[in-house]
Amino acid sequence: MELTDMDWRDIPSLAALRAFEAAARLNSFSAAARELNVTHAAIAQHVRALEDQFGQALMERVGRKMATTAAGRRLAQDLGEGFGIIAAGVRTLSQARADRPIAISATQNFAENWLAPRLAGFWKAHPDLPVTIAPDNAVVDLRRDGFDLAIRYGQGRWPGLEARLLTRAHRIVVAHPDVAARLPVDYSATSPKAIHALTDFAWLPEPTDMEMFTWLRALGAEPETMQITRLEANGLVLAAVRSGAGITRQPLAVVQRDLDDGRLVALLEEPESEIAYYSVHNPATISPQARVFLTWLHRAS
Template identity: 55%
Template sequence: MDWRDIPSLSALRAFEAAARLGSLSEAARTLNVTHAAIAAHVRALEGEFGQPLLRRSGRGMVPTRAGAELARDLGNGFAEIAVGVRALKQGREDRPVTLTTTPSFAENWLMPCLAAFWSAHPDIPLSVQTSQDMVDLRRDGIDLAIRHGAGPWPGLEGHVLTQATMVVVGQPGRFTPRPVDPTTQEAWAWVATLPWLLDTSHSEFNKRLTRLGIDRDALRATELASNNLILPACRAGAGVSAQPLALVETDIADGRLEVLAQEQDSVMAYHLLHLPGPLSRRAQTFVTWLKSDAKCIVGTA
């Protein structure tokens, strides 16, 4: 199709509305523009086609023979477009909500919440995809992303879901005597002397340790390939581990882990993100639930 052969779509829409409604004023009200704008569009089309398309009849307007043919074809064409748009919107509304996040956040924060969500909204299917890599939401057709960082996130909208204060945790009573206040430099200096479990797949956490005064190269450390391996070993007393507080709050509350050192004034958080613009009804329901009703994790509201 050569778009140069087609007049302005705004002019075609204005003419179709005027011919269908029999009034420039009614067309203006329907399209939320001025009477003068509709008249100008009709005149422009008549100039392009070299013949009249509308004529006055009493207080209204009626199409000429050529105008009636054009109005009929435009009406059919716009109706086809409307069908396609409605089908696409309906398909978007009917498909599952897709969310991407990191494996650790999904396992330790998100998944424990979802039984309550599905109980409250059994009609909303949710597809959770896990990856350490940043994905292109538009390219991959993903509704929502939960990502760790300080932000901002260019090209995306969203809000802080939960803070990601760094804590060093270990099996309760396994490492003693520990400093009373885990937020002090004394606590951080002490944990640096303990055996560590390090996640080789998450370089950002290791950079944060450096900023907190922990020399990663000087640690007595066992390196493991993922946090899914780190946390069970840490609970069993094999070593200590640095974790975002959100991932271990339940472990701490249930007595499986204790906080040995804790970061202060962190700007890091888990952000719930999406493309600009309105979400589907299902995705918006899930976002609203996460913001207001996801109370299954200690410290969230």
């Protein structure tokens, strides 16, 4: 459909047109006021403003009710058709959004290791609600990029969005049980010197862990003397560590299932902090389907 230029200077206030359409349809300023949740005086003022602009009466009192004049009836009919087209367009767009899958943005690490393994539980409970997950480490604009919600890593403060704590993200050092078994018998994860017992093993950093070297130095280790191998993707890191290739430092949420299932064991754990994974959404635009997913997500955390 070809769009035509619109000169809004020729069109009265939309609030006034809306007030008049309701008054004309209901033959009552009071009924229009109740429908639009405004005062009787506001409706009357809007109608008078339109009459002043057009230079002719649009409504008149007939007995105890208001009725449209001939000019008012023509305007009311056109407005009814126009507002009807607008309403139809809004319903079509809303229905299209309701019919599409729930769109979620999450970091690749979190999507692969925390979210994806839990999705079967959601689909079992809600088989009629499709979900799409976009694993991307970049921070997306939810409205512009068409996402219903996102899982973000941080302190829970994103202006204009509602953030709810999903799961803590303090880091933990983990290894395959066979690697852990090679630690000295007097090794204790609670000892301040425990990190030194780990420096002889190969370390595989989580790719986005930019603080690992600082953390190691703070514990008295010398990263420059350690065997550290960097891999491009955390999926590769975890696969290698699960096979016994070395040690890694990961967010607890990412390796929790590995710990629960015994594929990995904890060697050192950092104290909890305000840094965590949060569900983030725009409260003004979240769809009913996305809200169902959000409720399930927090129950599954």
